[in-house]
């Protein structure tokens with residue numbers, strides 16, 4: 001059971017018993033406003049953090065998120081559990097929270113591959129796609145681009161979209177699919193390896209949940225009434241991990257409105273490696289590739305060896321990352337959202353900390 005959840009894969013570098021005597025290892029399968037679901041040897045059960053866990057956590061980053069491995073203690077004949085310890089993360093996805101203060105929010109942990117989902121209809125947006133690629137690369141997570149709703153565009157239009165991505169230097173595999181006709185869905189299934197964990201990232205309404213339903217088989221996950229016109233939408237509100245029949249692990253995520261670029265300099269450098277390589281030949285080491293003499297990047301654009309749009313994307317992300325890093329340092333001392341969370345959680349628990 002635990003290996004079905006990807007444990008052997010996660011333990012590859014850390015042999016031995018991860019939790020102490022009397023504790024069991026389990027995986028967080030869902031998080032919904034401070035309430036957890038976990039899965040260990042048995043069925044999925046609700047779980048809560050111990051008072052001690054909350055007391056020791058110094059920021060929201062140290063709280064469990066979907067995909068985390070934790071040490072738990074079962075109660076009430078195994079129908080409830082308390083979470084005592086968070087096991088080290090092999091990878092995680094985080095983002096800057098929306099709002100004035102720059103804070104982290106953990107999205108998911110122990111991810112092997114991120115499916116970055118965009119619809120080839122209204123949602124298609126290259127700069128946004130690049131942000132997702134930068135974010136996942138920064139966290140050393142492999143990425144696959146999924147273009148959904150191919151039934152709504154002509155094959156020629158689709159070809160153009162893919163050409164745009166390739167021209168922008170996207171090197172991740174790209175799969176085009178339609179949840180309506182089923183075209184391309186089997187290619188996605190073939191990419192999924194048993195025991196590995198995949199998450200689906202992308203804007204609301206691009207078809208993430210619909211695809212998961214297709215991959216899991218009819219009615220396995222969320223049943224919802226969708227009319228012939230596609231009305232009757234069901235917006236995902238919580239992150240949730242599901243097990244495919246052949247053993248692949250899928251995490252559904254709510255659509256994201258704002259994607260923070262916290263601490264992503266390294267990811268940007270890798271995504272725009274072509275620009276980095278050219279910049280080595282600029283006359284001045286601090287060249288901003290604007291109007292400086294001897295700028296190798298500008299020269300490449302003039303020669304037609306680099307697209308101006310690609311450079312603009314790079315500069316925009318670079319500026320954003322610098323800004324966010326600065327404001328984060330200013331504000332990290334007061335993790336106010338976390339304080340509010342602990343407060344409401346303790347109230348919710350009525351002080352019955354374990």
Ligand SMILES: Nc1nc2c(ncn2[C@@H]2O[C@H](COP(=O)(O)OP(=O)(O)OP(=O)(O)O)[C@@H](O)[C@H]2O)c(=O)[nH]1
Nearest residue numbers: 149178179204205206207208209210235236254255
């Ligand atoms: N035409 C067409 N419609 C699709 C396709 N995939 C999904 N849809 C429709 O698009 C709408 C949104 O799909 P969802 O799967 O709920 O989208 P989501 O990405 O999970 O959205 P959030 O949960 O809000 O993040 C639904 O009405 C689906 O029926 C597709 O390939 N083609």
Ligand SMILES: [Mg+2]
Nearest residue numbers: 208209235236
């Ligand atoms: Mg959804």
Ligand SMILES: [Zn+2]
Nearest residue numbers: 282287289295
């Ligand atoms: Zn330059």
